Amino acid sequence: MxxxxxxxxxxxxxxxxxxxxxxxxxxxxxxxxxxxxxxxxxxxxxxxxxxxxxxxxxxxxxxxxxxxxxxxxxxxxxxxxxxxxxxxxxxxxxxxxxxxxxxxxxxxxxxxxxxxxxxxxxxxxxxxxxxxxxxxxxxxxxxxxxxxxxxxGTPQEPVAASGDDVIAQLTENRNAFGWSWRVPYPYCHFTERLQMSGYLRLMEEAVDLFLADRGVSIHTLLSEQNWIPVVPSSSITMLDEVGMEEEIHTVFTVENVFKRLTYTARMDCYVRRDGVLRKTATGTITHGYAVIENRRDWSQVDFDDRLHGALLGDGATS
CATH class of the missing domain: 3.10.129.10 (Hotdog Thioesterase)
Incomplete structure (x- = not known):
């Protein structure tokens, strides 16, 4: 070389x-x-x-x-x-x-x-x-x-959590969705560690599961309104290493709904080590929505009451 x-x-x-x-x-x-x-x-x-x-x-x-x-x-x-x-x-x-x-x-x-x-x-x-x-x-x-x-990275400060229901504790009183999953081998590289592309897949899955949980799944809005989510920006930062087959607790939190144009959510990932939770990655993603006009073109639309309320997490319509 x-x-x-x-x-x-x-x-x-x-x-x-x-x-x-x-x-x-x-x-x-x-x-x-x-x-x-x-x-x-x-x-x-x-x-x-x-x-x-x-x-x-x-x-x-x-x-x-x-x-x-x-x-x-x-x-x-x-x-x-x-x-x-x-x-x-x-x-x-x-x-x-x-x-x-x-x-x-x-x-x-x-x-x-x-x-x-x-x-x-x-x-x-x-x-x-x-x-x-x-x-x-x-x-x-x-x-x-x-x-x-x-x-x-560096080991992060421990996050308070006790018992088995980690997700319930991490999402309590927050406009958030979470789930736990085992890191599979195809998401890793250099033999043993979760790589950035794995986190990108995880973020995409977090959006998909969050929207389905709120009753506005990607398939639902596609089939009923011809709407699709579009992404103007995203970011992910690794804070610590994660190994193959470790269990990651992922929390997807809506931080901001800007008028009825875009929403920004944060993804935080945690692992339990030595009896405590430590954050391993954090990132954000911003979404708008667009209507499909033909096989090549789309145009942005405002959130309707159903989508807006789902994103706010409280059924609000304004």
């Missing part, structure tokens, strides 16, 4: 950006031909990994030779316009300044609509985590030595 620049320890080359052409995955085309927020974030992930590859630090080689795991630990994405399945996404990535040992990047994406149109802007944090499974490894490259950590 060779670096593209001679950089001091703890830094990567910052004097130029990289560019990569990507296409959305077919799996993400759930409603008509539009790409959901999760797969938009997958494009952001791929752009950052390609940036590291072009800078001389491909994730595969970092792991296989040096025992370094490349973990995306923070992703904050703004979606300005929708991607369609056959679109070409042109992503530009540059490194940004940031505190601590986490690498930070800014991603800007455009699509061709007869002229370049801004589609996505994102801020991404990457942690280089030492693999501790015991296999031999070469010395870490000097440019990266000060960036490698033994563990992602």
């Amino acid at each position: 060779t670096s593209t620049r001679n950089a001091p320890a703890g830094t990567l080359p910052r004097d130029d950006s990289t560019r990569v052409v990507l296409r959305p995955r077919y799996e993400g085309s759930n409603i008509c031909t539009w790409i959901g927020f999760k797969h938009v974030n997958y494009l952001v992930e791929e752009a950052v990994l390609d940036h590291l590859r072009q800078r001389g630090f491909p994730a595969g080689e970092l792991y296989e030779r040096y025992g370094i795991c490349t973990d995306i630990t923070e992703i904050d994405t703004r979606m300005w316009t929708a991607y369609h399945i056959d679109d070409v996404a042109v992503a530009t990535v540059r490194q940004a300044e940031g505190p601590g040992q986490e690498l930070r990047f800014v991603v800007e994406m455009i699509a061709d609509r007869g002229k370049p149109v801004r589609t996505v802007t994102a801020k991404v944090g990457v942690t280089l985590r030492k693999d501790v499974r015991g296999f031999p490894a070469e010395p870490v490259p000097a440019e990266l030595a000060a960036l490698v950590v033994d563990r992602i």
Whole structure:
């Protein structure tokens, strides 16, 4: 492996950006031909990994030779316009300044609509985590030595909870929905840890389950009103590591309903360790709603009384 620049320890080359052409995955085309927020974030992930590859630090080689795991630990994405399945996404990535040992990047994406149109802007944090499974490894490259950590995040302060009904305690007196689930192997990487794409799947599932619990499931509004949820922004930050087959307690809390246009909810994830709950991740997602006009176009609509009341959690109609 060779670096593209001679950089001091703890830094990567910052004097130029990289560019990569990507296409959305077919799996993400759930409603008509539009790409959901999760797969938009997958494009952001791929752009950052390609940036590291072009800078001389491909994730595969970092792991296989040096025992370094490349973990995306923070992703904050703004979606300005929708991607369609056959679109070409042109992503530009540059490194940004940031505190601590986490690498930070800014991603800007455009699509061709007869002229370049801004589609996505994102801020991404990457942690280089030492693999501790015991296999031999070469010395870490000097440019990266000060960036490698033994563990992602830091153990969080314990959250008070007793007994078996953790979800009831975490959601009590809050406009929230929660459930517990076991981390499956396909949501993990580097053999044992939950990865960012797993949290993105979890956030998508949290929205789906929350809406169904409130009587306004995605299928219900699609079949009755031709409405779909649309996402202008989302963010997730890992606070601590989670291992395969650990049980995560997930709480989805509506924090703000802005007029009848959008609502913002927070997702918090906890695990029980040594008899106490500790938060492992937090994130937010903002939704509006749109009516499908034809196979390609949609337009935003105001929340009606049923949806507005469901989001408020009290049956309110104004």
